Amino acid sequence: VVQALNLMAVLNPNIRHVAIDGALFQEEVTIRQVMSVPSIYLNGELFGQGRMGEEEIVAKLDTGASARDAEKLSAKDAFDVLVVGGGPAGAAAAIYAARKGIRTGVAAERFGGQVLDTMAIENFISVNETEGPKLARALENHVREYDVDIMNLQRAAQLIPASSEGGLHEIKLENGGSLKAKTLILATGARWREMNVPGEQEYRGRGVAYCPHCDGPLFKGK
Numbered sequence: 001v002v003q004a005l006n007l008m009a010v011l012n013p014n015i016r017h018v019a020i021d022g023a024l025f026q027e028e029v030t031i032r033q034v035m036s037v038p039s040i041y042l043n044g045e046l047f048g049q050g051r052m053g054e055e056e057i058v059a060k061l062d063t064g065a066s067a068r069d070a071e072k073l074s075a076k077d078a079f080d081v082l083v084v085g086g087g088p089a090g091a092a093a094a095i096y097a098a099r100k101g102i103r104t105g106v107a108a109e110r111f112g113g114q115v116l117d118t119m120a121i122e123n124f125i126s127v128n129e130t131e132g133p134k135l136a137r138a139l140e141n142h143v144r145e146y147d148v149d150i151m152n153l154q155r156a157a158q159l160i161p162a163s164s165e166g167g168l169h170e171i172k173l174e175n176g177g178s179l180k181a182k183t184l185i186l187a188t189g190a191r192w193r194e195m196n197v198p199g200e201q202e203y204r205g206r207g208v209a210y211c212p213h214c215d216g217p218l219f220k221g222k
Contacts (some may be wrong), residue, residue: 001007001038001052001057002019002038003052004053004054004057005017005019005040005051005057005173006019006164008054008055008057022034022037022218023217023218024218026220026221029218034213034218035205035206035209035218035220036050036205036206036209036215036218037214037215037218038050038051040052040137041098041178044122046083047060048060051110053154055153056153058147058158059133059153066175066176067175067176069153069154069175069177070173070175070176070177071145071177073151073154073173073175073177073178073179074133074177074178074179075104075120076105076149076179077103078168078181078182079103079104079105079179079180079181079182080097080102080130080181080182080183081093081094081102081103081104081105081106081181081182081183081184081185082104082105082106082107082155082169082171082179082180082181082183082184082185083097083104083105083106083107083184083185083187084107084108084111084171084185084186084187084188085106085107085108085186085188085189086106086107086108086109086110086112086113086114086139086140086150086152087108087112087113087114087115087139087187087189087190088113088139088189089137089189090106090108090113090185090187090189091106091111091140091142091143091186093185094106094143094146094148094186095142095143095148097185098143098146098147098148099150101159104146104147104148105148105149105150105151105179105181106143106148106149106151107151107154107156107171107173107179108150108151108152108153108154109153109154109155110152110153111136111139111140111150111152112132112133112135112136112137112139112140113136113189113190113193114189114190114191115132115139116132116133116136117211118132119131121135127134135161135198140210146173149181151179154173154174154175154177155173155174155175156171156172156173156174156188157172157173157174158171158172159171159172159174159184159186166182168180168181168182169182169183170202171184182222185200192210
């Protein structure tokens with residue numbers, strides 16, 4: 001997030017970005033009631049929390065982007081294979097499908113998946129050590145070597161199976177768009193382990209945290 005905002009400030013003189021280290025400026029954390037990082041404020045109002053890249057920040061600023069995306073996605077021809085999920089499994093599935101010369105698409109909330117949030121990776125066979133964002137970039141670059149339609153920032157909301165054998169399956173997206181395919185591969189991956197206690201979802205990012213080395217300093221001495 002910091003790098004994305006720095007880049008936006010460099011490219012656009014109308015944007016000014018101030019980064020505050022919550023561990024060093026506890027008073028600022030208390031005043032703003034910050035309970036997770038990164039927390040982004042736009043003109044004093046909370047704009048977003050959690051990991052976001054340039055693409056996600058710009059899409060959030062452009063309030064009409066979601067509707068335009070939905071229209072474009074719904075107009076796409078049906079895929080032979082549609083992969084839902086853009087982590088390592090989804091990337092591998094897309095490459096294998098595309099190498100067979102069939103029409104392949106990938107719909108991903110964040111291409112790279114949870115790997116993006118993992119800094120030290122030491123159990124990926126043949127690679128002694130790497131970082132999550134670096135591995136995610138490599139995965140995407142590999143997929144783009146083939147004729148694969150990558151649709152990023154798209155969260156699937158509903159699966160409607162084909163009504164008859166040989167028909168088209170449909171994936172409804174959160175933005176209102178939909179995608180159709182002869183075959184679906186669901187590679188929705190992993191998420192942070194949850195305790196399923198009352199209030200956990202409502203207070204995510206506001207007291208419920210999953211990253212001690214990111215959010216822990218905010219609660220120093222408390």
